[in-house]
Amino acid sequence: MPELPEVETVRRGLAPHLQGQRLVGARVRQPALRWPVPLDLDARVREQPILSLSRRGKYLLVQLATDWLLVHLGMSGSLRLTDPGIDPGKHDHVDLLLANGPVLRYHDPRRFGAILLTPDPDRHPLLAPLGIEPLSEAFRGEWLYQASRQRRTSIKAFLMDAHTIAGIGNIYANEALFRAGIHPSTMAGRLSRTRCERLAVQIRSTLEAAIAAGGSSLRDFVDGQGNPGYFQQSYFVYGRPGSPCRTCGHAIRIMRQGNRATFYCPECQKR
DNA sequence: AGAACCACCTGGCAGC
DNA sequence: TGCTGCCAGGTGGTTC
Numbered sequence: 001m002p003e004l005p006e007v008e009t010v011r012r013g014l015a016p017h018l019q020g021q022r023l024v025g026a027r028v029r030q031p032a033l034r035w036p037v038p039l040d041l042d043a044r045v046r047e048q049p050i051l052s053l054s055r056r057g058k059y060l061l062v063q064l065a066t067d068w069l070l071v072h073l074g075m076s077g078s079l080r081l082t083d084p085g086i087d088p089g090k091h092d093h094v095d096l097l098l099a100n101g102p103v104l105r106y107h108d109p110r111r112f113g114a115i116l117l118t119p120d121p122d123r124h125p126l127l128a129p130l131g132i133e134p135l136s137e138a139f140r141g142e143w144l145y146q147a148s149r150q151r152r153t154s155i156k157a158f159l160m161d162a163h164t165i166a167g168i169g170n171i172y173a174n175e176a177l178f179r180a181g182i183h184p185s186t187m188a189g190r191l192s193r194t195r196c197e198r199l200a201v202q203i204r205s206t207l208e209a210a211i212a213a214g215g216s217s218l219r220d221f222v223d224g225q226g227n228p229g230y231f232q233q234s235y236f237v238y239g240r241p242g243s244p245c246r247t248c249g250h251a252i253r254i255m256r257q258g259n260r261a262t263f264y265c266p267e268c269q270k271r
Numbered sequence: 272a273g274a275a276c277c278a279c280c281t282g283g284c285a286g287c
Numbered sequence: 288t289g290c291t292g293c294c295a296g297g298t299g300g301t302t303c
Binding site: 032153 | 272273274281
């Protein structure tokens with residue numbers, strides 16, 4: 001579910017409801033996420049004002065007065081505001097209680113996500129090694145060109161490496177490569193400046209279009225208010241093996257890179 | 272350096 | 288209806 005656009009959609013949806021509010025505690029029903037939820041979460045968030053909501057790659061950062069909450073949605077996580085009178089469901093593992101009434105409820109059937117606390121996100125071992133933000137000013141064709149020199153890995157693996165570029169997952173790597181006309185197996189270090197320029201532009205525009213559509217509604221993705229996203233309707237290749245390419249009509253192909261499915265059009269995407 | 276696996280975990284779905 | 292096997296948005300780690 002959650003790649004950069006989905007996390008950004010959640011952030012934008014929650015920010016107006018959380019900024020300026022105050023937490024009064026946390027209820028942890030299932031601490032066994034990817035890493036254990038801190039045992040002292042309740043005590044450390046109690047009476048803490050929420051100063052800001054930001055995002056780094058696929059992590060949502062909630063700035064409190066003395067700590068930062070790091071939330072990762074893993075493969076199946078969601079975060080939404082709900083009424084405290086609504087009973088938690090089977091996979092509603094953590095509630096963050098707001099002073100003004102509602103609860104921020106973390107739901108994650110597969111439990112690949114994480115809720116962590118840190119006094120200094122810049123030095124946190126999960127955040128510090130993250131690569132460039134693909135929506136930042138610095139992310140341009142020339143950056144992509146320089147960063148990919150001497151890299152013999154495939155361009156798709158390169159795009160999905162969070163230590164190089166933060167936030168691009170399987171869906172948007174596939175979609176951006178299609179839009180840029182680049183075959184996913186192309187060696188990263190072999191891309192010309194021109195193609196790096198085109199790819200950087202398409203990565204940005206694909207992510208921005210997905211955010212504008214409210215994210216992708218795979219399975220049960222919902223934003224902070226429980227609304228679905230609509231970007232899935234715009235997929236060119238992801239999840240469409242055998243279906244006609246929306247551009248040329250050839251059948252979309254599927255292959256495996258590592259253990260991830262790669263979708264591409266053999267006609268529109270060149271090595 | 273990079274590719275391939277594995278691990279973590281649940282649920283949906285196809286096929287029998 | 289029910290069982291089995293496979294698949295899924297992530298990602299740190301190990302091994303070759």
